[in-house]
Amino acid sequence: MAENLRVAVIGAGRMGADHIQRLHTRIHGAEVAAVIDVDLDRANAAVAGIPGARAFATPAEAYAAELDGGKVNAVVIATPGFLHEQALLEALELDLPILCEKPLTPDAESAWKIVEAEQKLGRQRIQVGFMRRFDAEYAALGGLVRSRDLGELLMLHCRHRNPDTPPGFTNEMLINDSVVHEFDVIRYLTGEEITSVQVRLGKASSKAPEGQHDPQHVLIETESGVLADVEIFVNAQFGYEVATQAAFEGGIVDIGGDGGPYVRRAGRWGGEVTPSFIERFGAAYDVEVQAWADAALRGGIGGPSAWDGYATAACCEAGVEAQRTGGKVAVVLKPKPALYAVGAEASGSDAAGVGAAGAAR
Numbered sequence: 001m002a003e004n005l006r007v008a009v010i011g012a013g014r015m016g017a018d019h020i021q022r023l024h025t026r027i028h029g030a031e032v033a034a035v036i037d038v039d040l041d042r043a044n045a046a047v048a049g050i051p052g053a054r055a056f057a058t059p060a061e062a063y064a065a066e067l068d069g070g071k072v073n074a075v076v077i078a079t080p081g082f083l084h085e086q087a088l089l090e091a092l093e094l095d096l097p098i099l100c101e102k103p104l105t106p107d108a109e110s111a112w113k114i115v116e117a118e119q120k121l122g123r124q125r126i127q128v129g130f131m132r133r134f135d136a137e138y139a140a141l142g143g144l145v146r147s148r149d150l151g152e153l154l155m156l157h158c159r160h161r162n163p164d165t166p167p168g169f170t171n172e173m174l175i176n177d178s179v180v181h182e183f184d185v186i187r188y189l190t191g192e193e194i195t196s197v198q199v200r201l202g203k204a205s206s207k208a209p210e211g212q213h214d215p216q217h218v219l220i221e222t223e224s225g226v227l228a229d230v231e232i233f234v235n236a237q238f239g240y241e242v243a244t245q246a247a248f249e250g251g252i253v254d255i256g257g258d259g260g261p262y263v264r265r266a267g268r269w270g271g272e273v274t275p276s277f278i279e280r281f282g283a284a285y286d287v288e289v290q291a292w293a294d295a296a297l298r299g300g301i302g303g304p305s306a307w308d309g310y311a312t313a314a315c316c317e318a319g320v321e322a323q324r325t326g327g328k329v330a331v332v333l334k335p336k337p338a339l340y341a342v343g344a345e346a347s348g349s350d351a352a353g354v355g356a357a358g359a360a361r
Protein backbone atom coordinates (compact mmCIF):
# COMPACT_ATOMS: atom_id res chain seq x y z
CA MET A 1 0.00 0.00 0.00
CA ALA A 2 1.11 3.56 -0.72
CA GLU A 3 2.47 5.99 1.88
CA ASN A 4 -0.86 7.71 2.37
CA LEU A 5 -4.45 6.71 1.77
CA ARG A 6 -5.96 8.86 -0.97
CA VAL A 7 -9.57 8.60 0.12
CA ALA A 8 -12.73 9.05 -1.93
CA VAL A 9 -15.68 9.91 0.33
CA ILE A 10 -19.01 8.93 -1.25
CA GLY A 11 -21.84 11.07 0.15
CA ALA A 12 -21.17 14.52 1.62
CA GLY A 13 -24.23 14.81 3.86
CA ARG A 14 -24.28 14.97 7.66
CA MET A 15 -21.91 12.05 8.28
CA GLY A 16 -19.86 12.32 5.10
CA ALA A 17 -19.08 16.00 5.71
CA ASP A 18 -18.02 15.18 9.26
CA HIS A 19 -15.72 12.36 8.06
CA ILE A 20 -14.25 14.66 5.36
CA GLN A 21 -13.24 17.23 7.99
CA ARG A 22 -11.96 14.47 10.27
CA LEU A 23 -9.82 12.93 7.50
CA HIS A 24 -8.54 16.35 6.47
CA THR A 25 -7.67 17.69 9.91
CA ARG A 26 -7.13 14.85 12.38
CA ILE A 27 -6.39 11.50 10.73
CA HIS A 28 -2.77 10.56 10.09
CA GLY A 29 -1.80 8.62 6.99
CA ALA A 30 -4.89 9.60 5.01
CA GLU A 31 -6.03 12.55 2.92
CA VAL A 32 -9.27 13.45 1.16
CA ALA A 33 -8.59 13.05 -2.57
CA ALA A 34 -12.16 13.01 -3.91
CA VAL A 35 -15.68 13.71 -2.74
CA ILE A 36 -18.58 12.15 -4.63
CA ASP A 37 -22.16 13.29 -4.29
CA VAL A 38 -25.11 13.26 -6.70
CA ASP A 39 -25.55 16.80 -5.46
CA LEU A 40 -22.41 18.18 -7.12
CA ASP A 41 -22.76 21.55 -5.35
CA ARG A 42 -22.57 19.71 -2.06
CA ALA A 43 -19.47 17.80 -3.20
CA ASN A 44 -17.85 21.06 -4.34
CA ALA A 45 -18.63 22.73 -1.01
CA ALA A 46 -17.11 19.77 0.84
CA VAL A 47 -13.77 19.94 -1.02
CA ALA A 48 -13.44 23.72 -0.67
CA GLY A 49 -10.34 24.42 1.40
CA ILE A 50 -8.87 20.94 0.94
CA PRO A 51 -5.86 21.30 -1.38
CA GLY A 52 -5.84 18.80 -4.25
CA ALA A 53 -9.27 17.31 -3.44
CA ARG A 54 -11.76 17.16 -6.33
CA ALA A 55 -15.53 16.81 -6.54
CA PHE A 56 -17.32 14.20 -8.68
CA ALA A 57 -20.92 13.13 -9.30
CA THR A 58 -20.21 9.38 -9.52
CA PRO A 59 -17.67 6.96 -8.00
CA ALA A 60 -16.69 5.72 -11.51
CA GLU A 61 -15.47 9.21 -12.49
CA ALA A 62 -13.49 9.54 -9.26
CA TYR A 63 -11.88 6.10 -9.60
CA ALA A 64 -10.84 6.84 -13.20
CA ALA A 65 -9.33 10.27 -12.46
CA GLU A 66 -5.61 10.98 -12.15
CA LEU A 67 -5.44 13.04 -8.96
CA ASP A 68 -2.58 14.75 -7.14
CA GLY A 69 -0.36 11.90 -6.02
CA GLY A 70 -2.15 9.25 -8.13
CA LYS A 71 -5.51 7.52 -8.22
CA VAL A 72 -7.93 7.06 -5.34
CA ASN A 73 -6.79 4.08 -3.25
CA ALA A 74 -9.37 3.93 -0.43
CA VAL A 75 -13.09 4.65 0.05
CA VAL A 76 -15.40 5.91 2.78
CA ILE A 77 -19.08 5.22 2.03
CA ALA A 78 -21.48 7.69 3.66
CA THR A 79 -24.56 7.55 1.46
CA PRO A 80 -27.90 6.33 2.88
CA GLY A 81 -27.86 2.62 3.80
CA PHE A 82 -30.06 1.40 0.92
CA LEU A 83 -27.36 2.65 -1.51
CA HIS A 84 -24.41 0.87 0.14
CA GLU A 85 -24.67 -2.43 -1.75
CA GLN A 86 -23.77 -1.01 -5.16
CA ALA A 87 -21.00 1.25 -3.82
CA LEU A 88 -19.50 -1.67 -1.89
CA LEU A 89 -19.53 -4.02 -4.88
CA GLU A 90 -17.87 -1.39 -7.10
CA ALA A 91 -15.14 -0.70 -4.54
CA LEU A 92 -14.54 -4.41 -3.89
CA GLU A 93 -14.17 -4.92 -7.64
CA LEU A 94 -11.22 -2.50 -7.46
CA ASP A 95 -9.88 -4.20 -4.30
CA LEU A 96 -9.96 -0.93 -2.33
CA PRO A 97 -9.96 -0.69 1.47
CA ILE A 98 -13.44 0.47 2.53
CA LEU A 99 -14.90 2.13 5.59
CA CYS A 100 -18.67 1.75 5.14
CA GLU A 101 -21.01 3.67 7.39
CA LYS A 102 -23.61 1.53 9.15
CA PRO A 103 -25.70 -0.30 8.17
CA LEU A 104 -23.59 -2.46 5.85
CA THR A 105 -26.87 -2.94 3.95
CA PRO A 106 -30.41 -2.94 5.35
CA ASP A 107 -31.26 -6.65 4.92
CA ALA A 108 -29.59 -10.05 5.22
CA GLU A 109 -29.74 -11.04 1.55
CA SER A 110 -27.94 -7.95 0.24
CA ALA A 111 -25.44 -8.09 3.14
CA TRP A 112 -24.67 -11.73 2.31
CA LYS A 113 -23.92 -10.73 -1.31
CA ILE A 114 -21.25 -8.41 0.08
CA VAL A 115 -19.80 -11.17 2.27
CA GLU A 116 -19.66 -13.44 -0.79
CA ALA A 117 -17.95 -10.78 -2.91
CA GLU A 118 -15.35 -10.21 -0.19
CA GLN A 119 -14.75 -13.94 0.08
CA LYS A 120 -14.06 -14.08 -3.66
CA LEU A 121 -11.42 -11.42 -3.08
CA GLY A 122 -9.94 -13.67 -0.40
CA ARG A 123 -9.21 -10.97 2.18
CA GLN A 124 -11.10 -8.57 4.40
CA ARG A 125 -11.44 -5.13 2.84
CA ILE A 126 -14.58 -3.81 4.55
CA GLN A 127 -14.79 -2.18 7.97
CA VAL A 128 -18.31 -1.18 9.08
CA GLY A 129 -18.84 2.12 10.90
CA PHE A 130 -20.11 0.79 14.21
CA MET A 131 -18.33 3.52 16.15
CA ARG A 132 -19.69 2.63 19.58
CA ARG A 133 -17.01 -0.07 19.81
CA PHE A 134 -14.49 2.81 19.84
CA ASP A 135 -16.30 4.81 22.54
CA ALA A 136 -14.28 4.83 25.78
CA GLU A 137 -17.29 3.96 27.99
CA TYR A 138 -18.51 1.07 25.83
CA ALA A 139 -14.93 -0.23 25.67
CA ALA A 140 -14.67 -0.05 29.47
CA LEU A 141 -17.97 -1.93 29.84
CA GLY A 142 -16.71 -4.56 27.37
CA GLY A 143 -13.57 -4.91 29.50
CA LEU A 144 -15.69 -5.45 32.63
CA VAL A 145 -17.73 -8.16 30.91
CA ARG A 146 -14.63 -10.02 29.79
CA SER A 147 -12.78 -9.66 33.10
CA ARG A 148 -15.77 -11.16 34.99
CA ASP A 149 -14.91 -8.86 37.91
CA LEU A 150 -18.65 -8.50 38.51
CA GLY A 151 -19.49 -12.07 37.54
CA GLU A 152 -21.62 -12.94 34.51
CA LEU A 153 -23.47 -10.28 32.53
CA LEU A 154 -27.20 -11.01 32.78
CA MET A 155 -29.15 -8.11 31.27
CA LEU A 156 -28.71 -4.87 29.34
CA HIS A 157 -31.14 -1.95 29.44
CA CYS A 158 -30.48 0.41 26.54
CA ARG A 159 -31.80 3.90 25.86
CA HIS A 160 -31.39 5.27 22.34
CA ARG A 161 -32.97 8.70 21.93
CA ASN A 162 -32.62 11.18 19.08
CA PRO A 163 -34.11 14.69 19.08
CA ASP A 164 -35.88 14.24 15.72
CA THR A 165 -35.56 12.50 12.37
CA PRO A 166 -34.49 13.79 8.95
CA PRO A 167 -37.00 13.75 6.06
CA GLY A 168 -37.48 10.26 4.62
CA PHE A 169 -36.78 8.43 7.91
CA THR A 170 -39.18 5.46 7.72
CA ASN A 171 -40.67 3.27 10.42
CA GLU A 172 -38.31 0.44 9.35
CA MET A 173 -35.35 2.79 9.84
CA LEU A 174 -36.01 2.90 13.59
CA ILE A 175 -34.62 -0.65 13.39
CA ASN A 176 -32.33 -0.57 10.30
CA ASP A 177 -30.70 2.77 10.92
CA SER A 178 -30.89 3.18 14.70
CA VAL A 179 -31.31 -0.11 16.62
CA VAL A 180 -28.67 -1.60 14.30
CA HIS A 181 -26.17 0.07 16.67
CA GLU A 182 -27.60 -1.85 19.64
CA PHE A 183 -27.52 -5.10 17.66
CA ASP A 184 -23.83 -4.53 17.04
CA VAL A 185 -22.92 -3.35 20.51
CA ILE A 186 -24.80 -6.20 22.21
CA ARG A 187 -22.82 -8.67 20.05
CA TYR A 188 -19.65 -6.77 20.90
CA LEU A 189 -20.30 -6.68 24.65
CA THR A 190 -21.44 -10.30 25.01
CA GLY A 191 -19.18 -11.88 22.35
CA GLU A 192 -22.30 -13.79 21.25
CA GLU A 193 -24.69 -13.77 18.33
CA ILE A 194 -28.26 -12.55 18.77
CA THR A 195 -30.86 -15.31 18.54
CA SER A 196 -34.18 -13.45 18.58
CA VAL A 197 -35.77 -10.03 18.32
CA GLN A 198 -39.21 -8.85 19.41
CA VAL A 199 -40.67 -5.37 18.94
CA ARG A 200 -43.54 -3.90 20.96
CA LEU A 201 -45.40 -0.80 19.83
CA GLY A 202 -46.99 1.02 22.71
CA LYS A 203 -48.41 4.48 23.01
CA ALA A 204 -47.05 6.66 20.20
CA SER A 205 -45.73 10.19 20.45
CA SER A 206 -47.76 12.85 18.63
CA LYS A 207 -44.39 14.39 17.63
CA ALA A 208 -43.56 11.47 15.32
CA PRO A 209 -43.91 12.17 11.58
CA GLU A 210 -46.61 10.38 9.57
CA GLY A 211 -45.75 6.72 9.04
CA GLN A 212 -43.48 6.35 12.08
CA HIS A 213 -44.61 4.66 15.29
CA ASP A 214 -42.30 6.18 17.88
CA PRO A 215 -41.09 5.13 20.44
CA GLN A 216 -40.70 1.33 20.16
CA HIS A 217 -39.55 -1.24 22.68
CA VAL A 218 -37.18 -3.89 21.32
CA LEU A 219 -36.42 -7.13 23.20
CA ILE A 220 -33.27 -9.01 22.25
CA GLU A 221 -31.90 -12.39 23.33
CA THR A 222 -28.36 -13.75 22.85
CA GLU A 223 -27.01 -17.30 22.54
CA SER A 224 -26.44 -17.77 26.29
CA GLY A 225 -29.74 -16.08 27.23
CA VAL A 226 -28.54 -12.54 28.00
CA LEU A 227 -31.65 -10.36 27.65
CA ALA A 228 -31.48 -6.80 26.37
CA ASP A 229 -34.21 -4.23 26.01
CA VAL A 230 -33.95 -1.10 23.92
CA GLU A 231 -36.11 2.00 24.05
CA ILE A 232 -35.74 3.47 20.59
CA PHE A 233 -37.23 6.94 20.60
CA VAL A 234 -36.17 8.98 17.58
CA ASN A 235 -38.33 12.09 18.03
CA ALA A 236 -37.59 12.63 21.70
CA GLN A 237 -37.23 16.41 21.23
CA PHE A 238 -34.99 17.11 24.24
CA GLY A 239 -31.64 16.11 22.68
CA TYR A 240 -29.46 13.05 22.00
CA GLU A 241 -28.93 10.20 24.43
CA VAL A 242 -27.32 6.78 24.06
CA ALA A 243 -26.98 5.04 27.41
CA THR A 244 -26.86 1.52 28.78
CA GLN A 245 -27.31 -0.06 32.18
CA ALA A 246 -25.72 -3.48 32.55
CA ALA A 247 -26.87 -5.89 35.27
CA PHE A 248 -24.18 -8.38 36.36
CA GLU A 249 -24.34 -11.14 38.98
CA GLY A 250 -22.27 -8.92 41.27
CA GLY A 251 -23.15 -5.32 40.41
CA ILE A 252 -24.80 -2.75 38.16
CA VAL A 253 -22.91 -0.54 35.67
CA ASP A 254 -24.24 2.57 33.95
CA ILE A 255 -22.65 4.23 30.91
CA GLY A 256 -23.65 7.15 28.69
CA GLY A 257 -25.41 9.22 31.33
CA ASP A 258 -25.22 12.98 31.48
CA GLY A 259 -21.68 14.29 31.77
CA GLY A 260 -19.84 17.54 31.35
CA PRO A 261 -19.70 20.48 33.73
CA TYR A 262 -22.32 20.76 36.42
CA VAL A 263 -23.15 24.44 36.67
CA ARG A 264 -25.03 26.46 39.30
CA ARG A 265 -26.03 29.82 37.93
CA ALA A 266 -28.68 32.48 38.39
CA GLY A 267 -30.66 30.41 40.86
CA ARG A 268 -30.61 27.24 38.75
CA TRP A 269 -28.43 24.12 38.57
CA GLY A 270 -27.66 21.67 35.74
CA GLY A 271 -25.58 20.92 32.65
CA GLU A 272 -26.02 20.71 28.91
CA VAL A 273 -27.85 17.98 27.00
CA THR A 274 -25.84 16.48 24.13
CA PRO A 275 -27.48 17.79 20.94
CA SER A 276 -26.53 15.03 18.45
CA PHE A 277 -24.40 12.00 17.64
CA ILE A 278 -21.60 14.30 16.43
CA GLU A 279 -20.95 15.58 19.96
CA ARG A 280 -21.75 12.31 21.76
CA PHE A 281 -19.50 10.15 19.59
CA GLY A 282 -17.01 12.67 18.10
CA ALA A 283 -14.02 11.13 19.89
CA ALA A 284 -15.15 7.59 18.98
CA TYR A 285 -15.40 8.49 15.26
CA ASP A 286 -11.83 9.85 15.39
CA VAL A 287 -10.49 6.62 16.95
CA GLU A 288 -12.55 4.51 14.54
CA VAL A 289 -11.34 6.26 11.39
CA GLN A 290 -7.71 6.30 12.57
CA ALA A 291 -7.92 2.55 13.30
CA TRP A 292 -9.30 2.00 9.79
CA ALA A 293 -6.58 4.12 8.13
CA ASP A 294 -3.76 2.43 10.09
CA ALA A 295 -5.06 -1.05 9.28
CA ALA A 296 -5.79 -0.20 5.63
CA LEU A 297 -2.19 0.94 5.16
CA ARG A 298 -1.16 -2.51 6.39
CA GLY A 299 -3.66 -4.21 4.06
CA GLY A 300 -6.27 -5.15 6.68
CA ILE A 301 -9.26 -3.77 8.61
CA GLY A 302 -9.23 -2.26 12.11
CA GLY A 303 -12.77 -2.80 13.36
CA PRO A 304 -16.13 -4.49 12.74
CA SER A 305 -16.13 -6.65 9.63
CA ALA A 306 -18.51 -7.46 6.80
CA TRP A 307 -19.56 -10.48 8.92
CA ASP A 308 -20.61 -8.07 11.67
CA GLY A 309 -22.46 -6.11 8.98
CA TYR A 310 -24.22 -9.27 7.79
CA ALA A 311 -25.09 -10.53 11.31
CA THR A 312 -26.60 -7.16 12.26
CA ALA A 313 -28.46 -6.95 8.94
CA ALA A 314 -30.06 -10.33 9.78
CA CYS A 315 -31.10 -8.88 13.16
CA CYS A 316 -32.56 -5.83 11.37
CA GLU A 317 -34.56 -8.07 9.05
CA ALA A 318 -35.94 -9.97 12.05
CA GLY A 319 -36.65 -6.65 13.78
CA VAL A 320 -38.62 -5.28 10.84
CA GLU A 321 -40.68 -8.49 10.71
CA ALA A 322 -41.22 -8.23 14.46
CA GLN A 323 -42.45 -4.63 14.06
CA ARG A 324 -45.14 -6.03 11.78
CA THR A 325 -46.14 -9.15 13.72
CA GLY A 326 -45.41 -8.20 17.33
CA GLY A 327 -44.09 -11.75 17.84
CA LYS A 328 -40.63 -13.01 18.73
CA VAL A 329 -38.66 -13.55 15.50
CA ALA A 330 -35.66 -15.89 15.42
CA VAL A 331 -32.41 -14.66 13.90
CA VAL A 332 -30.91 -17.39 11.76
CA LEU A 333 -27.42 -16.84 10.36
CA LYS A 334 -25.62 -18.71 7.62
CA PRO A 335 -22.44 -20.46 8.80
CA LYS A 336 -19.57 -18.04 9.35
CA PRO A 337 -17.08 -18.25 6.45
CA ALA A 338 -13.48 -19.09 7.35
CA LEU A 339 -12.37 -15.64 6.16
CA TYR A 340 -13.99 -14.18 9.30
CA ALA A 341 -12.86 -16.84 11.75
CA VAL A 342 -9.76 -14.85 12.60
CA GLY A 343 -11.60 -11.54 12.51
CA ALA A 344 -10.24 -8.05 12.17
CA GLU A 345 -6.89 -7.21 13.72
CA ALA A 346 -9.00 -5.25 16.18
CA SER A 347 -12.77 -5.29 16.40
CA GLY A 348 -13.09 -2.28 18.64
CA SER A 349 -10.88 -0.05 20.70
CA ASP A 350 -9.80 -2.94 22.91
CA ALA A 351 -9.82 -5.60 20.18
CA ALA A 352 -12.92 -7.31 21.57
CA GLY A 353 -16.01 -8.50 19.79
CA VAL A 354 -17.61 -11.33 17.94
CA GLY A 355 -14.99 -12.91 15.73
CA ALA A 356 -12.19 -10.60 16.86
CA ALA A 357 -8.76 -12.17 16.92
CA GLY A 358 -8.39 -14.05 20.16
CA ALA A 359 -10.74 -11.77 22.05
CA ALA A 360 -14.19 -13.34 21.83
CA ARG A 361 -14.98 -15.70 24.65
Ligand SMILES: NC(=O)c1ccc[n+]([C@@H]2O[C@H](COP(=O)([O-])OP(=O)(O)OC[C@H]3O[C@@H](n4cnc5c(N)ncnc54)[C@H](O)[C@@H]3O)[C@@H](O)[C@H]2O)c1
Pocket: 010, 011, 012, 013, 014, 015, 016, 036, 037, 038, 039, 042, 057, 077, 078, 079, 080, 081, 083, 101, 102, 103, 129, 130, 131, 177, 277, 281
Ligand atom coordinates in the same frame (compact mmCIF):
# COMPACT_ATOMS: atom_id res chain seq x y z
N1 LIG B 1 -22.26 6.15 12.76
C1 LIG B 1 -23.14 7.09 13.03
O1 LIG B 1 -23.37 7.47 14.16
C2 LIG B 1 -23.88 7.73 11.90
C3 LIG B 1 -24.48 8.98 12.04
C4 LIG B 1 -25.20 9.50 10.96
C5 LIG B 1 -25.30 8.81 9.77
N2 LIG B 1 -24.69 7.60 9.68
C6 LIG B 1 -24.77 6.83 8.44
O2 LIG B 1 -24.11 7.57 7.42
C7 LIG B 1 -24.78 7.37 6.18
C8 LIG B 1 -25.22 8.73 5.64
O3 LIG B 1 -26.13 9.30 6.53
P1 LIG B 1 -26.34 10.89 6.59
O4 LIG B 1 -27.14 11.14 7.81
O5 LIG B 1 -25.04 11.58 6.41
O6 LIG B 1 -27.23 11.10 5.30
P2 LIG B 1 -27.47 12.44 4.49
O7 LIG B 1 -28.77 12.29 3.81
O8 LIG B 1 -27.23 13.64 5.34
O9 LIG B 1 -26.31 12.43 3.37
C9 LIG B 1 -26.28 11.51 2.34
C10 LIG B 1 -25.57 12.15 1.15
O10 LIG B 1 -25.46 11.17 0.11
C11 LIG B 1 -25.74 11.83 -1.13
N3 LIG B 1 -26.17 10.83 -2.09
C12 LIG B 1 -27.40 10.28 -2.24
N4 LIG B 1 -27.40 9.39 -3.25
C13 LIG B 1 -26.13 9.35 -3.72
C14 LIG B 1 -25.49 8.61 -4.76
N5 LIG B 1 -26.15 7.71 -5.48
N6 LIG B 1 -24.19 8.84 -4.98
C15 LIG B 1 -23.50 9.76 -4.26
N7 LIG B 1 -24.06 10.49 -3.26
C16 LIG B 1 -25.36 10.27 -3.01
C17 LIG B 1 -26.80 12.87 -0.80
O11 LIG B 1 -26.86 13.88 -1.79
C18 LIG B 1 -26.29 13.36 0.55
O12 LIG B 1 -25.38 14.43 0.42
C19 LIG B 1 -25.92 6.40 6.46
O13 LIG B 1 -25.49 5.09 6.21
C20 LIG B 1 -26.18 6.59 7.95
O14 LIG B 1 -26.76 5.47 8.58
C21 LIG B 1 -23.98 7.07 10.69
Ligand SMILES: O[C@H]1[C@H](O)[C@@H](O)[C@H](O)[C@@H](O)[C@H]1O
Pocket: 162, 177, 178, 179, 181, 234, 277
Ligand atom coordinates in the same frame (compact mmCIF):
# COMPACT_ATOMS: atom_id res chain seq x y z
O1 LIG C 1 -27.81 7.51 11.49
C1 LIG C 1 -27.97 7.88 12.84
C2 LIG C 1 -26.73 7.51 13.62
O2 LIG C 1 -26.37 6.20 13.36
C3 LIG C 1 -26.87 7.75 15.11
O3 LIG C 1 -25.74 7.26 15.79
C4 LIG C 1 -28.12 7.12 15.67
O4 LIG C 1 -28.28 7.51 17.02
C5 LIG C 1 -29.36 7.51 14.88
O5 LIG C 1 -30.47 6.85 15.43
C6 LIG C 1 -29.21 7.18 13.41
O6 LIG C 1 -30.34 7.61 12.71
